[in-house]
Amino acid sequence: MFKILVADDDKNIRKYIKAVLEAENYTVFTCSNGEEALEILDKEYIDLIVLDVMMPKMNGYELTRALRETRNDIPILMVSAMQLPEDRHKGFISGTDDYITKPVDETEMLLRIKALLRRARIASERKIEIGGVVIDYDGQTVTKNGVSQELPQKEFLLLYKLLSFPGKIFTRIQLMDEIWGAESDTGWETVTVHIGRLRKRFEGWDEFEIQSVRGLGYKAVKKV
Numbered sequence: 001m002f003k004i005l006v007a008d009d010d011k012n013i014r015k016y017i018k019a020v021l022e023a024e025n026y027t028v029f030t031c032s033n034g035e036e037a038l039e040i041l042d043k044e045y046i047d048l049i050v051l052d053v054m055m056p057k058m059n060g061y062e063l064t065r066a067l068r069e070t071r072n073d074i075p076i077l078m079v080s081a082m083q084l085p086e087d088r089h090k091g092f093i094s095g096t097d098d099y100i101t102k103p104v105d106e107t108e109m110l111l112r113i114k115a116l117l118r119r120a121r122i123a124s125e126r127k128i129e130i131g132g133v134v135i136d137y138d139g140q141t142v143t144k145n146g147v148s149q150e151l152p153q154k155e156f157l158l159l160y161k162l163l164s165f166p167g168k169i170f171t172r173i174q175l176m177d178e179i180w181g182a183e184s185d186t187g188w189e190t191v192t193v194h195i196g197r198l199r200k201r202f203e204g205w206d207e208f209e210i211q212s213v214r215g216l217g218y219k220a221v222k223k224v
Contacts, residue, residue, distance in 0.1 A: 049076045
């Protein structure tokens, strides 16, 4: 069961978010400022923090920076009444993973939490599971029904990137920079070639597919 820490100086908001999360079977800890949050983190293993920005003693920005400076990569969902782009920018610069504004939309918050927890699990286990398929980063293999195939490095990294963020559209330039490196002399057409190879390799698989988004790029879609 996942453990979530809710840090907010508004008692009513803490109670509300706690009730919403507990209804989804999360174990919830609460506190009213960043200093209390650090005390809880010292005593408990926490999977994710729902973090208010404006708090006394140590605010959300300060807590996030303190955690990132110690290489603590715990997923953080920052919550704030401040809605200007520069406020969001400040949150991401401090190291938050996601940002939503108040009043909190319950469904959106839960979806964002689930996405953050899924990405954190993928990062720690370095594996993606889709139905009976396992994509293993360390072995650079794709296994289905006990049968494994090892992919060429660039093909594997491309597939792993797309399936780590199912439904997210990546441009060819983004994929080129992340997989081949921003300094690579290889043209973006290489991405198209590798996508074609992946499609042929996994043609007929029911678990996922790679789709083209006209004028934008590519996305992976889970089908199970």
